[in-house]
Amino acid sequence: xxxxxxxxxxxxxxxxxxxxxxxxxxxxxxxxxxxxxxxxxxxxxxxxxxxxxxxxxxxxxxxxxxxxxxxxxxxxxxxxxxxxxxxxxxxxxxxxxxxxxxxxxxxxxxxxxxxxxxxxxxxxxxxxxxxxxxxxxxxxxxxxxxxxxxxxxxxxxxxxxxxxxxxxxxxxxxxxxxxxxxxxxxxxxxxxxxxxxxxxxxxxxxxxxxxxxxxxxxxxxxxxxxxxxxxxxxxxxxxxxxxxxxxxxxxxxxxxxxxxxxxx
Amino acid sequence: xxxxxxxxxxxxxxxxxxxxxxxxxxxxxxxxxxxxxxxxxxxxxxxxxxxxxxxxxxxxxxxxxxxxxxxxxxxxxxxxxxxxxxxxxxxxxxxxxxxxxxxxxxxxxxxxxxxxxxxxxxxxxxxxxxxxxxxxxxxxxxxxxxxxxxxxxxxxxxxxxxxxxxxxxxxxxxxxxxxxxxxxxxxxxxxxxxxxxxxxxxxxxxxxxxxxxxxxxxxxxxxxxxxxxxxxxxxxxxxxxxxxxxxxxxxxxxxxxxxxxxxxxxxxxxxxxxxxxxxxxxxxxxxxxxxxxxxxxxxxxxxxxxxxxxxxxxxxxxxxxxxxxxxxxxxxxxxxxxxxxxxxxx
Numbered sequence: 001x002x003x004x005x006x007x008x009x010x011x012x013x014x015x016x017x018x019x020x021x022x023x024x025x026x027x028x029x030x031x032x033x034x035x036x037x038x039x040x041x042x043x044x045x046x047x048x049x050x051x052x053x054x055x056x057x058x059x060x061x062x063x064x065x066x067x068x069x070x071x072x073x074x075x076x077x078x079x080x081x082x083x084x085x086x087x088x089x090x091x092x093x094x095x096x097x098x099x100x101x102x103x104x105x106x107x108x109x110x111x112x113x114x115x116x117x118x119x120x121x122x123x124x125x126x127x128x129x130x131x132x133x134x135x136x137x138x139x140x141x142x143x144x145x146x147x148x149x150x151x152x153x154x155x156x157x158x159x160x161x162x163x164x165x166x167x168x169x170x171x172x173x174x175x176x177x178x179x180x181x182x183x184x185x186x187x188x189x190x191x192x193x194x195x196x197x198x199x200x201x202x203x204x205x206x207x208x209x210x211x212x213x214x215x216x217x218x219x220x221x222x223x224x225x226x227x228x229x230x231x232x233x234x235x236x237x238x239x240x241x242x243x244x245x246x247x248x249x250x251x252x253x254x255x256x257x258x259x260x261x262x263x264x
Numbered sequence: 265x266x267x268x269x270x271x272x273x274x275x276x277x278x279x280x281x282x283x284x285x286x287x288x289x290x291x292x293x294x295x296x297x298x299x300x301x302x303x304x305x306x307x308x309x310x311x312x313x314x315x316x317x318x319x320x321x322x323x324x325x326x327x328x329x330x331x332x333x334x335x336x337x338x339x340x341x342x343x344x345x346x347x348x349x350x351x352x353x354x355x356x357x358x359x360x361x362x363x364x365x366x367x368x369x370x371x372x373x374x375x376x377x378x379x380x381x382x383x384x385x386x387x388x389x390x391x392x393x394x395x396x397x398x399x400x401x402x403x404x405x406x407x408x409x410x411x412x413x414x415x416x417x418x419x420x421x422x423x424x425x426x427x428x429x430x431x432x433x434x435x436x437x438x439x440x441x442x443x444x445x446x447x448x449x450x451x452x453x454x455x456x457x458x459x460x461x462x463x464x465x466x467x468x469x470x471x472x473x474x475x476x477x478x479x480x481x482x483x484x485x486x487x488x489x490x491x492x493x494x495x496x497x498x499x500x501x502x503x504x505x506x507x508x509x510x511x512x513x514x515x516x517x518x519x520x521x522x523x524x525x526x527x528x529x530x531x532x533x534x535x536x537x538x539x540x541x542x543x544x545x546x547x548x549x550x551x552x553x554x555x556x557x558x559x560x561x562x563x564x565x566x567x568x569x570x571x572x573x574x575x576x577x578x579x580x581x582x583x584x585x586x587x588x589x590x591x592x593x594x595x596x597x598x599x600x601x602x603x604x605x606x607x608x609x610x
Binding site: 066069070071088089090091093094095097099101103104105106114115117118119145146147161162165167171 | 502504505507508509510511512513514515518522523526527529602603604
């Protein structure tokens with residue numbers, strides 16, 4: 001499987017280190033009230049590891065991803081990819097949102113190509129565009145505009161667009177949250193396939209406990225107000241995982257318990 | 265699977281629309297017969313118009329009367345011919361179904377016009393000549409009218425493209441750079457709303473030639489809406505598009521030219537249309553007061569000699585001229601914004 005996938009060497013990922021990161025926001029305009037979104041968050045992700053972050057809404061998950069992406073900056077603390085400090089957004093860290101955010105004025109092919117254009121390497125890496133279109137199974141749709149695509153297809157284009165620049169870390173901000181249950185499971189397998197082919201370091205933010213258990217090497221559980229990492233769970237079951245295996249279900253109820261949704 | 269289901273749904277949806285009656289039905293089946301009423305409307309209107317004209321022709325100057333007779337006869341022959349060959353030509357049938365009612369209405373308008381002017385003399389001369397008088401002016405003065413149209417076109421294109429170029433640049437700067445916004449917005453807010461024609465007295469003093477000042481005035485009239493709507497389009501670019509582009513490795517140039525400007529295009533086109541309307545207005549005004557050529561000049565010159573047939577002839581040419589340019593801009597927009605869902609058709 002791995003060999004048939006995209007050219008380039010597997011193991012593209014880099015380690016990621018988040019050290020004591022704190023971030024606050026103005027709670028209301030024109031007041032001095034600040035909300036603490038992240039309070040001393042620290043964790044590391046190994047190169048090529050798949051890590052999920054779950055937690056209730058407003059626990060600072062998305063804020064954390066924006067900081068790692070370099071789209072926003074922490075009040076204190078440090079963020080590193082490998083040994084390099086993160087100083088701003090670049091193609092090293094790809095980001096996929098819940099809304100695919102495809103550029104509506106570009107066809108599927110040109111959307112996928114846009115990262116190469118932005119980096120000024122579109123000409124020499126032109127062949128990769130077709131490979132990525134094939135990789136996400138959209139051969140017949142290359143010249144279609146995004147408004148013709150279904151949600152699942154659009155999200156696959158967004159994944160291909162984020163991966164074509166060969167990021168060291170791929171940040172996924174609830175990318176499958178808007179898909180129906182069946183499409184979601186299908187795209188989950190596709191994400192795993194892409195990950196296994198490239199060993200890009202993956203950091204997935206999700207609401208879906210099953211998704212986190214199905215996909216991750218480790219799960220970080222966050223608690224809100226202020227956002228903190230409460231617990232880290234390691235999983236070492238072989239993939240593909242059985243969603244109805246007793247271990248799977250036991251872990252599921254354990255996490256629910258931790259998030260305070262278990263039977264009381 | 266979802267895609268398959270979607271495709272299925274779409275197929276069902278389209279078959280439903282095909283079956284259901286409604287306004288769309290007309291366009292979907294071009295091979296259909298032209299209704300008898302539609303087919304007859306124009307020839308009947310033509311016969312009535314011709315009969316009425318021949319009835320009154322004796323009272324009119326012979327050159328005028330004869331030309332209009334030719335015009336109506338030509339129209340009648342063409343429509344009868346079209347009706348005769350339409351069973352063999354589906355493209356013509358579609359065109360006839362779409363436009364024949366409108367042509368019939370236009371012929372009835374000519375009938376009404378001739379009735380109230382040449383026949384019943386309800387409107388005072390020389391301000392309201394009949395259709396035959398206007399047609400004669402149009403034909404006799406064709407060389408001058410053509411020349412005027414050409415000069416108007418040059419002036420319009422010069423002023424419009426200058427205004428669009430400057431407007432796009434200032435709009436992009438104001439929309440993107442906070443400093444340009446801080447210093448540019450007050451100028452835009454104060455200078456922009458002044459109608460360009462209000463600058464005519466100043467323009468006459470400042471500029472070396474009337475032509476030059478007219479181009480400047482048209483450019484000014486175009487500049488304001490283009491700048492305003494470009495700036496608002498750029499500054500309203502969805503933040504998530506910019507975020508995505510940054511994580512793809514985009515620098516400032518890519519963000520401006522490959523994200524913000526395409527995202528702003530729908531808004532920019534609204535500015536281009538508003539600017540075009542303003543440019544027509546300013547063109548005619550500038551030609552009426554300073555420039556010694558063009559349709560606006562011809563209009564006021566004909567009015568000066570009380571030749572109202574020529575005034576209406578100039579108005580007719582203007583209608584065709586401006587409408588053609590407007591249509592051209594719509595065509596450009598439809599092509600550039602093909603990626604958008606549901607754009608307004610012209």
